[in-house]
Amino acid sequence: MARSLNVLQKSLTMSAGSLMVFFTLLAYGQASSYRNISGLSNSSITLEASFISPNVIEVMWYHKTTDVSEVLLAKVQNGRLSDKLSDRYMEEDGGRTLKIPNVSKNDSGVYKAEAALLDGTILPPVLYNVTVYDPVPIPDVKHQVKRIGDQYNVTLQCSVPSNRSDISYTWKYRRGDKEYQNLNDTGGTIWMMVPVNQLDMEIMCTAHNPADQKNISTRIQDGEEEVPKRNHEISAGIIAFLAVMVVVAVTVALIWTLKKRISNRRGQGNQSNENENLSSPVQDTGTQESTFIEISLGKTKYKPKEDAEENWSQPF
Incomplete structure (x- = not known):
């Protein structure tokens, strides 16, 4: 249309x-x-x-x-x-x-x-x-091949980068080193039915106006039959699914690694606090002596002050 x-x-x-x-x-x-x-x-x-x-x-x-x-x-x-x-x-x-x-x-x-x-x-x-x-731009040609029974349905499309109404298209073909033969079809898109054993050919598209022309060639060979569209859709779906799975796996791994690092930092902080609570209190370093109790092998020794020792040594 x-x-x-x-x-x-x-x-x-x-x-x-x-x-x-x-x-x-x-x-x-x-x-x-x-x-x-x-x-x-x-x-x-x-x-x-x-x-x-x-x-x-x-x-x-x-x-x-x-x-x-x-x-x-x-x-x-x-x-x-x-x-x-x-x-x-x-x-x-x-x-x-x-x-x-x-x-x-x-x-x-x-x-x-x-x-x-x-x-x-x-x-x-x-x-x-x-x-x-204006000069004719260099054209671009594309082709699709689809097998129908013992023939190939070949679709050829020739176009220029800009949509210009003054440009027309003509087509030629050849096999091997033979001379080009004109195709009766004209226009930017043409269709051909080619026998299976005659598919190997070279197609040339010429884009032209009354003052200038440019051409481009494409080669069609056996084994270029178009893969069914459904297979393309299935392959695309599998690739998309695998891509999503890879993203999810990477995301989960990152979250797990981050949580593990946070947990390790919290554990080191708690252990440091416990060590501070278990440390020995600071003793008084004043010059006055005080009595203290020595505990050694379950025996308790009492050491009085010097003035007390002197009082006990004098007779009544």
């Missing part, structure tokens, strides 16, 4: 452009005698007005687009330039040839060459329908 809409849009665009050119030429009164000239952006185009009579004394070149009035580009009298819109336009051969370098899309439109003879006769004008195109 989308492809049909693109084709319809392209046809309408081309038809509208053709009608605009037709009415422009009709305004000149010479709608059936114009020459189509295709130019490529940033290149040069040459317009030649082959007036047969040698008695031409005046040649004038005009440019008319579909939205502006007629503009005089150059006027040559008796082989010499007498009027010129810009140095960009170069006239040769007594004004019978007009060259326009480095063209752009703004140079598209209808050009007219008029000539006058020595006796004042005005020759019928020569009209040119000039269209300037």
Whole structure:
């Protein structure tokens, strides 16, 4: 459906452009005698007005687009330039040839060459329908192969990076070193039914407009049959499941490692507190002596102060 809409849009665009050119030429009164000239952006185009009579004394070149009035580009009298819109336009051969370098899309439109003879006769004008195109990008080609019985259904798709309505596609094929053969199918997507024993071939797609073309080739060989879509879906599901499982396992391992480190730090803190509580109290280091009890092998010895010893040693 989308492809049909693109084709319809392209046809309408081309038809509208053709009608605009037709009415422009009709305004000149010479709608059936114009020459189509295709130019490529940033290149040069040459317009030649082959007036047969040698008695031409005046040649004038005009440019008319579909939205502006007629503009005089150059006027040559008796082989010499007498009027010129810009140095960009170069006239040769007594004004019978007009060259326009480095063209752009703004140079598209209808050009007219008029000539006058020595006796004042005005020759019928020569009209040119000039269209300037952008270069064609390098195309990309893809193919799919699916076996149906004893034949292969081959789908080929050729496209350019930008969606442009001025580009058309043609196809060729060859086997081995033989010459390319034209395929009757045109368009960006084509389908072929190929016998099983004739699948090995080279396909060339050419993307082109009236001013430029680019081509690309692809080779189709045996053994390229498309894997059923369901198998692709199953494989993708298995890969996704395994990826989820790996993420879950890594997450669990990280959480377990973190908890273990926290538990070890808490255990070391509790043991340090217990050691502090079990340490010996600090003894008084004062200069005065005090009585104390020595405990050794279950015997208790009492040591009185010196003044007490002296009192016990004196008689009553």
